[in-house]
Amino acid sequence: MYALVDCNHFFVSCERLFRPDLRNHPVCVLSNNDGCVVSLSHEAKILGIKRGVPLFQIADIVKKNNIAIFSSNYLLYSGISERVMKIITDTAKNVDVYSIDEAFIDLRNYEKKELVPLMRLLAEKIKKWVGIPVSIGVAPTKTLAKVAAHYAKKYKGYKQVCCIDDEQKRVKALSTFDIADVWGIGRQFSKKLTSFGVNTAYDFTQKKEFWVQKHFTIMGVRAWKELQGIPTINTTEINRKQSICTSRSFGATVTDIESLKESIAHFTAMSAQKLRKQNSIANIISVFILTDRFSKQEEHYYHTRSMALPVGTNDTAELILYAHQLLTELYKRGKAYKKSGVILSGIVPNSSVQQNMFDNLKNREKRSLLNKVVDNINSKSGLNSVKYAAQISTDKKWTTKTSFKSPDYLTNINELFEVH
Incomplete structure (x- = not known):
């Protein structure tokens, strides 16, 4: 016999955990860039709202019924x-x-x-x-x-x-x-x-x-x-993904390569962490960038480029280096980019690493330990508590829109839950 433990309306339940006043109130949680409903309470379903519906289509229902709206807070x-x-x-x-x-x-x-x-x-x-x-x-x-x-x-x-x-x-x-x-x-x-x-x-x-x-x-x-x-069905096999894609649509269009590099570094780091979590390495990395396909000002631009890695790896710094190389080849000055992403494929277990006698990295064992320490710190202290310099920016124009995001109650000391 098997048991499946399934959290009820999980994103909504997480938001209600710190907002007990919403316990019997209709609640909806939105996707990236506050686009569509991805999680909703039973009370919201009764009002006729369905998962996947765009926010703008239910604006009148939200206003009329005072529905609580939240941006996705994946860290929480x-x-x-x-x-x-x-x-x-x-x-x-x-x-x-x-x-x-x-x-x-x-x-x-x-x-x-x-x-x-x-x-x-x-x-x-x-x-x-x-x-x-x-x-x-x-x-x-x-x-x-x-x-x-x-x-x-x-x-x-x-x-x-x-x-x-x-x-x-x-x-x-x-x-x-x-x-x-x-x-x-x-x-x-x-x-x-x-x-x-x-x-x-x-x-x-x-x-x-x-x-x-x-x-x-x-x-x-x-x-x-x-x-x-x-x-x-062996769910362990299902969970070991054959490819890992991390991408986001930007909250605003981006034209400079530095902002694109920051987004690509961020997505690469997230993908590498997922690789390590399933004890795997990737042999191929792909990067893609695209402009807004609905824009009337310019022709839609979408291009991707891939690279076979000299040695299969899950090392964040190494993957960021390769991703930036591909991005430089893809980038065209003057275009307004709306989305970027990284795909890791050719995924095999850690034990299947094929060594290369011409490998330029001579300290893979130490770097593996470093990545493990970083993952442990980020697991305990919150995502990106420790990150690479390539991910740091004071003006993240490429980040997603989160107009209704709740505080990071568990990981940000400045946003701890207050009891009055």
């Missing part, structure tokens, strides 16, 4: 996520942190009768110690655990924990579960399935395996088996 969310995940890993063995607000627990070493009471205690502990509400699904596979967590969140009668532990419960749960919401199916797969008359997860399980193999990829077959109660 990651800090709260670390606290939630620490409780989970301290409480249970074999925990796989899947995302910022989800974690799987392998429950195969526990007695069946212990599962629901244990998970209910975990949910209560997270709520009491951190203040974040969670829903927990328990089932024979990770995909079914996702289905169970959906019902635990939707129906209060489950008291935060829904368990699918027999055939009757499995069939009942899948019979009313939309095929588009099944983990691993996706929008394109769901459209194809509905064209075949498959509207629910249960409909999908009634198809023969050879039919699924004929019409879908290996991921479709895995999803079908998981819904049957046959474990096939």
Whole structure:
């Protein structure tokens, strides 16, 4: 059996943690540059707001209902996520942190009768110690655990924990579960399935395996088996990304190369940190820059350039050096750039480094230790507490717009929560 611990409306719950006056009030959290709604409370859903809708389209609803709007504060969310995940890993063995607000627990070493009471205690502990509400699904596979967590969140009668532990419960749960919401199916797969008359997860399980193999990829077959109660998905493999892209649209257009270099250095450092977190290295780095495609003043410019690295690496300073080289080749004076980004690919485990006798870096072991120290400091003290000079700027014209951002309560001593 597996459990999925899923934080309810996570970004909204994080904001409400420091704003208890918003507990039963409609709240929406926006994407980068305050563009679209990425997280919303139950109260906001009742008003007809949907995830992904642009802010300008709901401006009248926001004003009429006094909806609380927040810019995404990822530094705050990651800090709260670390606290939630620490409780989970301290409480249970074999925990796989899947995302910022989800974690799987392998429950195969526990007695069946212990599962629901244990998970209910975990949910209560997270709520009491951190203040974040969670829903927990328990089932024979990770995909079914996702289905169970959906019902635990939707129906209060489950008291935060829904368990699918027999055939009757499995069939009942899948019979009313939309095929588009099944983990691993996706929008394109769901459209194809509905064209075949498959509207629910249960409909999908009634198809023969050879039919699924004929019409879908290996991921479709895995999803079908998981819904049957046959474990096939290794989330550790899923989490080890084959490419890492970090990019942002700028709050204002940028014309000078120095500002672009700062943005590229910042995105490269973020990508390198993600690489190290999954114990991997990259063999290819790509950089892209583009102008505003909606601008009527100039022709849209988008170009990318890639480089095969002489030695696979996750070293921040080395990757920034290569990224700046590529940017210099791409940059055209006089253009107003709206977005830049970095892509690391050719990703393999640390153990797969192919050495090069002509490698110019002779102190890779020491630099690896330096990166580890920097990551530890930033983990404890907040993102970018320690950073490279290439990332530092007094005028970050390239940063995203965050007009509704909450304070960094956990990492900035000047923005600590005040109690009056």
